[in-house]
Amino acid sequence: xxxxxxxxxxxxxxxxxxxxxxxxxxxxxxxxxxxxRADARGLQRAADAGVATTVFDxxxxxxxxxxxxAVANHLQRLGIDxxxxxxxxxxxxxxxxxxxxxxxxxxxxxLLPDFRGLHTHERALDAGVQEHGCTVHFVTPELDxxxxxxxxxxPVHTDDTPEALARRVQAQEHRIYPLAVRWYTSGxxxxxxxxxxxxxxxxxxxxxxxxxxxxxxx
Ligand code: NHR
Ligand code: GAR
Numbered sequence: 001x002x003x004x005x006x007x008x009x010x011x012x013x014x015x016x017x018x019x020x021x022x023x024x025x026x027x028x029x030x031x032x033x034x035x036x037r038a039d040a041r042g043l044q045r046a047a048d049a050g051v052a053t054t055v056f057d058x059x060x061x062x063x064x065x066x067x068x069x070a071v072a073n074h075l076q077r078l079g080i081d082x083x084x085x086x087x088x089x090x091x092x093x094x095x096x097x098x099x100x101x102x103x104x105x106x107x108x109x110x111l112l113p114d115f116r117g118l119h120t121h122e123r124a125l126d127a128g129v130q131e132h133g134c135t136v137h138f139v140t141p142e143l144d145x146x147x148x149x150x151x152x153x154x155p156v157h158t159d160d161t162p163e164a165l166a167r168r169v170q171a172q173e174h175r176i177y178p179l180a181v182r183w184y185t186s187g188x189x190x191x192x193x194x195x196x197x198x199x200x201x202x203x204x205x206x207x208x209x210x211x212x213x214x215x216x217x218x
Contacts, residue, residue: 001028001081001185006071006088007035011042013086013107016174017181018049025216026178028185032078034071036090058090068096075100082184085139086177094141102191104139105184107177109169111135111151116144121162121169132156132165134173135206136180138191147196148206149189152176172211179215 005014014033020026033046036058046053054074061067072095075083085092085106097104110120112135115127124132133153140146152172156165183189189198196203209215 002032002079003028003030003082003084003181003185004032004034004075004078004080005030005042005046005084005086007033007040007042007086008037008089009040009042009087011040011045011087012170013173013177014042015045016178017084017086018045018051020178020182022049026182026185028082028181032075032080034074036067036088042087064091064093065095068093072096072099082181083139084177084181091143092139092141097139097141102138105149105177105180106137106139106144106146107173108135108137108144109166109173111153112137112144112148121165124156125160125162125165130156132169134169134176136176137206138196147191147203149180149183149196149198149203150176150207150209153208153210172209175215176209179209179218183218 005017007014017030021030030051033042033051033053035043035055038055043053056071058067083100083104111133115123131153133151135148135151137146137148152175154168154172183198189196194202
């Protein structure tokens with residue numbers, strides 16, 4: 001399968017996928033890295049890995065739909081099978097989602113449906129939760145509300161700062177995103193009308209992965 005990764009920033013999740021690919025553990029290949037920001041550090045990570053990159057500056061388009069149409073056409077011309085949002089910061093409209101329905105993944109830095117939106121680590125600390133984490137989900141027009149696939153769960157420490165918590169969560173992002181992409185590109189994971197299916201069974205709840213779990217066993 002041909003994978004495109006959409007980024008806006010540092011690209012550490014992109015790097016985790018490139019590392020899996022380099023180790024021969026990712027069925028399919030990342031053939032395109034697309035950013036809406038020319039200064040995204042992830043573009044250099046892609047270039048270092050020999051992966052093609054393209055910048056679509058959203059400010060060059062009059063509407064979200066015009067931006068999405070340009071990106072969708074580009075991805076269709078490349079024959080992309082799976083779109084992976086990795087720190088991509090532009091809300092997508094049905095103009096891009098419809099042609100790739102069931103083929104767009106995102107990773108969100110919280111245990112959805114808790115803490116949709118931005119600044120999730122600060123909000124988790126303010127809420128005093130004991131557990132926090134990250135969620136890989138299929139992308140639908142409703143923001144941060146697509147069907148969840150898997151979650152990385154971490155404990156919250158009483159002396160946590162948002163930065164410390166973010167680091168603990170990101171370590172799990174770099175484990176569960178390659179896991180979910182592997183499930184999809186190996187044909188084990190699909191999105192049906194009634195939700196995600198993994199290995200022939202409907203996922204009524206996201207698969208929960210803890211730090212001590214061996215994701216390679218999945
Ligand atoms: N698009 C859809 N339709 N559905 C989702 O679930 C999406 C999405 C696009 C991006 C990532 C999401 C996150 O994991 C994501 C999920 C950016 C914003 C946002 O407010 C919200 C959620 C996410 C990413 N973006 C502002 C906008 O106006 C711009 C913010 C900025 O540029 O810094 O697009 O957090
Ligand atoms: C990740 O923590 C991801 O959960 C979050 O941004 C970071 C991207 O880091 N995503 C969003 O908040 C918006 N999708 P990265 O650029 O190093 O992969």
